[in-house]
Amino acid sequence: MSFLAESLYLDSVRNPESSCADHDDSDSDRVVNQSPDLQASSNDEYTGTPPKNNTTTIYSTPTSRSEPDSPLSRRARNELGIFCRKIYGDCLCLVTLKDSALILQIAHVVQRRSKSDDFTLYEYCLGLEYRHFHVDSRRNMFYLSPDWHAYFDRNGWFLLPDTHTLEEVNGHVTGVIESRKNPTSSVGKSFRSKWRLKTKTQYTLISVSCTYPFFRGSVAHQYPYLDLPLLECHVAPPFAVINAGPKCERDQIDHIVLRRYPQQTEGSTMESDAKELQQRLTLLCDTWDLFMDPDVRAAAKAWEKSETGGKRKREQSDAGQTDGRSTRSKTRSGHGGDRKRKRSPNSSGATLTEHAVSHLEKRQKADNWKTSIRHWVAESTRASSLEPNLPLDFTSILACITVDSTANV
Numbered sequence: 001m002s003f004l005a006e007s008l009y010l011d012s013v014r015n016p017e018s019s020c021a022d023h024d025d026s027d028s029d030r031v032v033n034q035s036p037d038l039q040a041s042s043n044d045e046y047t048g049t050p051p052k053n054n055t056t057t058i059y060s061t062p063t064s065r066s067e068p069d070s071p072l073s074r075r076a077r078n079e080l081g082i083f084c085r086k087i088y089g090d091c092l093c094l095v096t097l098k099d100s101a102l103i104l105q106i107a108h109v110v111q112r113r114s115k116s117d118d119f120t121l122y123e124y125c126l127g128l129e130y131r132h133f134h135v136d137s138r139r140n141m142f143y144l145s146p147d148w149h150a151y152f153d154r155n156g157w158f159l160l161p162d163t164h165t166l167e168e169v170n171g172h173v174t175g176v177i178e179s180r181k182n183p184t185s186s187v188g189k190s191f192r193s194k195w196r197l198k199t200k201t202q203y204t205l206i207s208v209s210c211t212y213p214f215f216r217g218s219v220a221h222q223y224p225y226l227d228l229p230l231l232e233c234h235v236a237p238p239f240a241v242i243n244a245g246p247k248c249e250r251d252q253i254d255h256i257v258l259r260r261y262p263q264q265t266e267g268s269t270m271e272s273d274a275k276e277l278q279q280r281l282t283l284l285c286d287t288w289d290l291f292m293d294p295d296v297r298a299a300a301k302a303w304e305k306s307e308t309g310g311k312r313k314r315e316q317s318d319a320g321q322t323d324g325r326s327t328r329s330k331t332r333s334g335h336g337g338d339r340k341r342k343r344s345p346n347s348s349g350a351t352l353t354e355h356a357v358s359h360l361e362k363r364q365k366a367d368n369w370k371t372s373i374r375h376w377v378a379e380s381t382r383a384s385s386l387e388p389n390l391p392l393d394f395t396s397i398l399a400c401i402t403v404d405s406t407a408n409v
Contacts, residue, residue: 091143093148094231106143124296125296127172151210157208159203162280173238203233211223248285
């Protein structure tokens with residue numbers, strides 16, 4: 001199969017988790033309003049859609065993880081494009097330097113499809129707060145052509161930092177894990193403070209299974225790509241280690257080195273380069289083992305439970321109250337639903353207060369119109385001239401009203 005055909009095939013079956021194709025315009029990232037003098041110094045993280053008004057905004061990392069099943073938002077793509085044009089001059093494939101917007105795709109170093117437990121582990125080991133690992137951060141994304149993107153996601157190659165950078169990542173992770181063991185100690189500086197967004201790191205392209213020739217610009221490169229220059233990229237080195245760790249198993253180190261440097265003679269440059277690569281790959285595996293340590297993974301799970309314990313207790317308490325109300329309702333329904341409530345002693349007629357009796361009498365009097373008229377007749381000016389048992393028909397009442405009104409005048 002030709003290289004082009006293989007590329008097209010891989011592109012058709014690759015994981016479409018971070019394609020440049022626009023599927024959704026929605027974005028739920030947070031925006032923080034700040035003063036104008038802070039905007040120029042903001043260079044760390046992408047966040048979401050700016051407000052519609054003209055207030056100055058500064059973009060900071062959202063305080064929640066991205067949804068792995070949701071497509072990459074247009075805002076995230078736009079922010080990455082703006083950033084890459086600023087520090088690279090254009091949006092280019094890291095490997096081939098292709099700049100066609102029609103073929104470039106956005107690759108994630110730490111994969112969006114990673115499990116929730118993995119993100120918790122990374123937060124624990126890197127010194128982040130719980131659920132603060134934002135996988136759509138610009139420091140976790142870069143541009144690749146479709147074929148190299150497919151090989152990258154299928155563990156065909158990885159980016160290897162230099163020895164000094166690997167030692168820094170190893171020391172940072174070790175220090176964070178040790179500080180996590182002591183609840184009273186504060187976690188050291190976040191890797192965001194250690195590796196700024198605009199800082200470019202030099203990486204070596206290490207092939208695991210990718211052996212095809214390609215052009216970088218106008219220069220052709222053949223496997224094992226010894227003449228390929230170091231790749232400068234803004235990707236955070238801890239993320240590169242997380243991506244490369246699973247791709248480089250310890251028992252594969254000698255095989256990778258031998259394939260890259262097949263002809264080693266004693267005292268040659270190739271021999272020294274092979275030893276240096278072996279040391280770097282060993283340090284990579286040592287750092288990845290820090291993440292994979294069973295004790296560390298168990299500690300990360302316990303840390304997650306401690307971070308979510310308060311919220312879960314409140315939810316359980318609310319659920320318990322709801323269940324109690326439901327139980328009382330079910331009890332009443334079980335007795336037929338129309339069971340009469342028992343009267344308290346104070347609600348019986350025998351224990352009514354004088355005020356209640358008086359109020360009851362007034363209501364009864366108001367309900368009897370004949371009684372009301374008799375009271376009015378008794379209180380009128382002609383009460384003495386009327387018979388007590390006068391029949392209360394309409395004519396006699398009207399006569400009394402007329403006479404009484406004339407007397408008042």
